[in-house]
Amino acid sequence: MSLRIAALGLLAQRPGSGYDLLKQFEKSMANVWPATQSQLYSELNKLADNGLIEVSAVGARGRKEYRITDAGHAELQRWVTNPQDDPPFRSAALLRIFLLNLIPTGQARVHLATMAEYSDAEVARLSELRGSADWNDSGEIPDHDFFALAALDYGQRLNAMRADWARDVIAKLESRH
Amino acid sequence: MSLRIAALGLLAQRPGSGYDLLKQFEKSMANVWPATQSQLYSELNKLADNGLIEVSAVGARGRKEYRITDAGHAELQRWVTNPQDDPPFRSAALLRIFLLNLIPTGQARVHLATMAEYSDAEVARLSELRGSADWNDSGEIPDHDFFALAALDYGQRLNAMRADWARDVIAKLESRH
DNA sequence: CAGGCCATGTAAGACGTTACATGATTTT
């Protein structure tokens, strides 16, 4: 359900082809909702079949430029304001923590340290992303970039939290000796 | 892949039937990796077919008690020490933030406030969970409960972070006027 | 003996990944 929304959301910002969207998925959207090429193209066909988007232009190499329809806008509104039917929260990382007693304590400590370093690197990566893109965040009314930056901030806080947490667990682990 | 691991992990703590595991999924595991009854039973059959678990006893009402095998232990070890092939991170909540410019600012603020309150409630729920269960966390060597508590702590920090973040975004939203 | 809990299973369909397949256009 959510890939449909992610694609629709990108088309709501501006029209584009499957290929265009694919680039945006690889660039920014992957941080929020990754998708593969295969999935994206078939989703676009489904969206068009359901009348949520329509082909606005046909270009070279069979390029189909899509545009969101009124029905598509309505569907987006519905989804954005209805968090209750989101897919359930799943975290392989948390599951791994849950099972960390199955390996020797030393290895568990190494894993936690690796996790902390990875999170540090993610914070750095997101800082670069924040610096690199040319954000258009000046208007009176909050626009797409305002919320994209908010999402970016969320990612940074999440990873900072993870790094702190992992180091605290290591500390507790070591205070057992 | 990860449900297989979650089930295997529970059986590594102690043997049990599909029904037993289902109760554990509803109780604690759902916070980490939710699964449905249907999925669990078929996964157990697959695990047994692959020799990662085996039926250790058959009881009344066709009850099959499963026990992890050596191959199962090996598979668990392999998975726990290999985070690189985890499924990619997906968050409907973040996607929604990304698209929040599509609704009026007032509604967006309401959504963020609801999010903050939900996260507060989650922190409270997890505090209760921490208080309610009889944790066995006294041994020299960190056991399952040590890491289960660490996972619980992670959940609390995550939700505290989310609540703070949502309130900060609201503040930035309001400083626009 | 009725109702609740124990206990397991199947089937259909949506969602996601990997791999395969094809061809047009632009750049070097």
Add this chain to the structure above:
DNA sequence: AAAATCATGTAACGTCTTACATGGCCTG
């Protein structure tokens, strides 16, 4: 002319959800 990029599609397979289906055992 070759290589890179643009551009879309299909097929197979695994995961997850929802709904349906069945029946045994225990308690009141």
